[in-house]
Amino acid sequence: MKVIIIGASHGGLQAALTLKRLNPQTEVILIEKRSEISFVSSGIILRMNQLVDELDKVRYLSLEELTNQGVDILINATVNTINPEKKTIVYEDASNQSFELSYDKLILATGSNQFSTNLTLPSKDKVTVFKNYPSSVEVLSKLEKSKSISIVGGGYIGVELCDALKGQGKEIHLIESAGSVLFRYLDKEISSLIEQKIVESGVKIHLNESVLGFSGLEEEFFVTQTTNEEIRNDYVIIAVNARPDSTLVKDFLDLNTNGTIRVDEHMRTSDPDIFALGDVISYPVRNSYRKSFIPLVNNVVRSATVAAMNVLGNTMKYNMTQKTTATKIFNSYVASTGLTEEEARFEGIDVESTFLTLPCQLPYLELQEEVHIKLVFEKGSHKLIGGQLMSEKDITQSINTLSLAIGKETTLEELVTMDFYFNPGINQPMGIIGQAAYEFLIQKYRK
Ligand SMILES: Cc1cc2nc3c(=O)[nH]c(=O)nc-3n(C[C@H](O)[C@H](O)[C@H](O)COP(=O)(O)OP(=O)(O)OC[C@H]3O[C@@H](n4cnc5c(N)ncnc54)[C@H](O)[C@@H]3O)c2cc1C
Structure with a gap:
């Protein structure tokens, strides 16, 4: 064949x-x-964070x-x-x-491709949309010389770029038309914690603001016109959805x-x-x-x-997606799977949720870390439909556990009684997922 x-x-x-x-x-x-x-699109972030010595190696x-x-x-x-x-x-x-x-x-x-945004992009090369290797090379070289940069799009790419650019003495603006960053993957409880970290890092964040266009492009510092204001930039990166x-x-x-x-x-x-x-x-x-x-x-x-x-004639079906994602930004691991609470409501699902900040270890250990966890359940069936995590500890494998639980239509009660390991030098007896589900169970069943 x-x-x-x-x-x-x-x-x-x-x-x-x-x-x-x-x-x-x-x-x-x-x-x-x-x-x-075989170039990996987020290679630019790995290079900026010095995890690789050459962009060309991210293959x-x-x-x-x-x-x-x-x-x-x-x-x-x-x-x-x-x-x-x-x-x-x-x-x-x-x-x-x-x-x-x-x-x-x-x-x-x-x-x-990233090239069809609602914006008419200027022909001058002061604004870049990127995904592939050549455009990533271009962005890297321009970023080096730029002093005031707007990043358009507060999804994973935009936020990861802000993180990689922080502390370099550059003025950075993050412009997002929605009311929060990473809104496709996170509800407000966790996205607001990330926004706080972005602001603390010195990045200027513009939520509920859309870019309308650019003017004065013949000048070194041109104007990025948004729905609310005029920002003076010498470089703009478009990091909107493909x-x-x-x-x-x-x-x-x-x-x-x-x-x-x-x-x-x-x-x-x-x-x-x-x-x-x-x-x-x-x-x-x-x-x-x-x-x-x-x-x-x-x-x-x-x-x-x-x-x-x-x-090749072997019958195999595609399973569903939970759109599971994870990243490390501003010294925290952030991960998401399934529907956010807002998305679930948009889908017409009657939901209830819990948001908790839990200790990862027992109190006698010197190392103490905490995790922010949100779980979203369907009311009535108590079926898990979404999960979000954020911690300085690497909790990214737990998002795969949650993805599996959603895929298997696991209920709140099943999540509480699920077999998760305990080791006194590593975690809490129920683990973070079991603990969060247990706390919600108590809240729901308490007389
Ligand atoms: C900056 C950035 C960071 C990302 N980071 C992540 C991440 O961390 N995790 C994650 O899960 N996803 C990430 N993504 C998304 C991920 O890159 C895409 O999902 C993935 O690249 C899609 O793969 P694909 O093979 O379907 O298509 P593409 O990667 O879009 O590749 C399509 C290929 O087809 C070629 N092609 C198109 N038309 C023709 C033609 N007519 N003739 C010949 N060749 C053609 C193109 O040149 C291209 O090489 C990121 C995306 C971007 C932009």
Whole structure:
């Protein structure tokens, strides 16, 4: 069987390697328009925080390693046309020569890009939107010289950038149109703690404010015009949510209203010989009545695995997503899974929640750390539907436990009686999740 995959980022690579591992006889051709592969988008944060000495090293697979696995990789090759009737694609190489290739199955892994915001961006290079390696290199070099920077978008990328830029003597503005940072993942109890840390670090935070445009761009310090004020900047980074890149197939495949390619649970599109995965599709979210565009690598690699299995005739369904995330910002680990309380209400779910600050260790230990924890339950069924954590201690594995609990429709009572370990030198007898659930149980059942 001959499989062509368009796009060699997280999704395309995972699909290619899975196909070869499942059946080495499969001919796999991976086509990528850029000159390099496997760059991790948040590499810029790792470089700024000096966790790596070179941006170019933030990759997990080389072209040589890919070829050694038996994958034929074409770089600097842009697919411009797909002909589903003939089952062919046409790509153009770096010298603008066109080539036609036939396929038995086609996988679309064209992902998303950051370039379609509601803003008209100036042609001058004082404003950057970034995701890939070349644009990250550009941002790094410009940040070095800039004195007053606005970061547009208070999601993970925006907040991580603020953290990495703090304490360098630069004026930093974070502009977010919503009423809180990280609002897609956190409720106010935890996002307000993060906002406090952002303000304490000297970053100026602008909530409920949208950028309208830029003026005076010929000057060194130009104006970033927001709905509330004029900010003088010499550099602006746009870190808003990405958009799916489905332009190649919009005329012949079914798309969702948000521009993603419509797929079934096997990642099959409206053409039975074409599959799609990664950021270019929408995902079923547990406890939500609709599929959503959720650009996260954890969704990408799972959908790629499912696509590869089904391409080879092994039936496998995509599970739901809890949109589980974690980061380290302002010296704290922050993690989230499932629906926030606000989201749940928007979905029409009747919910109740608990927010607690708990000690991680017993009082006799010298090391004392605490964790902020929020759990969201459906009223009536007591089913866990969301969890959020924040601590200076690395609690990120606990978010995976919560994700599993949500996935298995665990109730409050089951969470309290679940088997979590205790070690007197490490934790509390019930662990942080059990303890938080127990406190809520007492609150609910107390006469
Ligand atoms: C700054 C930043 C930080 C992030 N950090 C995290 C994180 O910490 N954790 C997390 O889970 N997610 C993170 N994400 C999201 C994550 O990067 C995306 O979910 C992921 O990259 C999507 O992978 P993908 O393979 O579907 O598509 P993409 O990574 O978008 O790649 C698509 C590929 O297809 C190629 N392509 C497109 N069209 C064509 C064509 N016509 N011909 C040939 N090639 C084509 C593109 O060049 C590209 O290489 C981050 C995103 C950004 C922007």
